[in-house]
Amino acid sequence: MRFKLPSAIAGFIDNATLHRDEIGESPCQVHRFRRGDEVFFLKTSPLVYASTTYSVMREAAVLQWLAGRVNVPEVVLAAPADDGECMITRAVPGLPLSSLIAEGRPVLELFREALRQLQSVSVADCPFDSGAAVRLRELDYLVGKGLIDEDYDFEQWPGLTTPADLLARLRATIPNEELVFSHGDLCDNNVFVDQRGELRFIDAGRGGLADRWLDIAFIHRNLRDDVSEHSATQFLEGLGMPDAPAKREFFEQLDELF
Known part of the structure; x- marks a missing residue:
């Protein structure tokens, strides 16, 4: 992880093991983790990308706007950190x-x-x-x-x-x-x-x-x-x-x- 996670994000992950997802060419990092029987993804973007379409906070806003219009992942949490941005989404089926x-x-x-x-x-x-x-x-x-x-x-x-x-x-x-x-x-x-x-x-x-x-x-x-x-x-x-x-x-x- 490139920076300290906000308390709400860290609290949701708790002691779950994060598995890095290597698919894609984005500068964002994506990690998969489990809570009970459910799978979630943690996505983080460095602060230098906050004004770009790599921004995780922007993506969270887009996903929340799209919810109910097309099928997209549920945004569980999204929060800024000192050095970047973080979002947790629920895994989609299929x-x-x-x-x-x-x-x-x-x-x-x-x-x-x-x-x-x-x-x-x-x-x-x-x-x-x-x-x-x-x-x-x-x-x-x-x-x-x-x-x-x-x-x-x-x-x-x-x-x-x-x-x-x-x-x-x-x-x-x-x-x-x-x-x-x-x-x-x-x-x-x-x-x-x-x-x-x-x-x-x-x-x-x-x-x-x-x-x-x-x-x-x-x-x-x-x-x-x-x-x-x-x-x-x-x-x-x-x-x-x-x-x-x-x-x-x-x-x-x-x-x-x-």
Whole structure:
């Protein structure tokens, strides 16, 4: 653990054993633990990320707002600490879509349903701005603080060599946005399906108002890279609207340094 846990968080965990969850590339730490027959997750983020979408307190607020709108983990506790932020959530049932992909099971219709559910959320009173301008300011901050993912790969985008090149490209190509509710990191590790076929969404820290093509771009990339080009093409063809490759590229590039 990177910092001392607030008393309420520490008291809830008590003497339970924390098991580190290594899945994902976020700077947040996630630990799994048990209380009786129930499983919970402790998620912590360092203070330097408090103004970003890595903020655990932001994620807790997003999850609480989404409760009753789509299936998300229950936030049991959320609290700031001297050097960071902490949240405890109850584990969701089911398996991540990544497990289904690993077993060769179909996920295309599940991804379609995930997108439908999220984009059906009314945004009339959504207080979370995850639009392109906000995310670009966030990326500026992360680059300036040296907090970007150093394992970036620009080979697929000619003319980009450095993070500064990418920032300039993004500023020059920022799209006109059709705002919907967006998960912000809609991938096979963050969508669970239970035995009844019900979906649940985790890791919603980037959730909020954003262009409808952000989540589409992430699903398309996931299918293209981990299932097949054919499945990715089928997904786009089933959207019922023309493809927007420039927007998909923008959101893939925006994600590269996170």
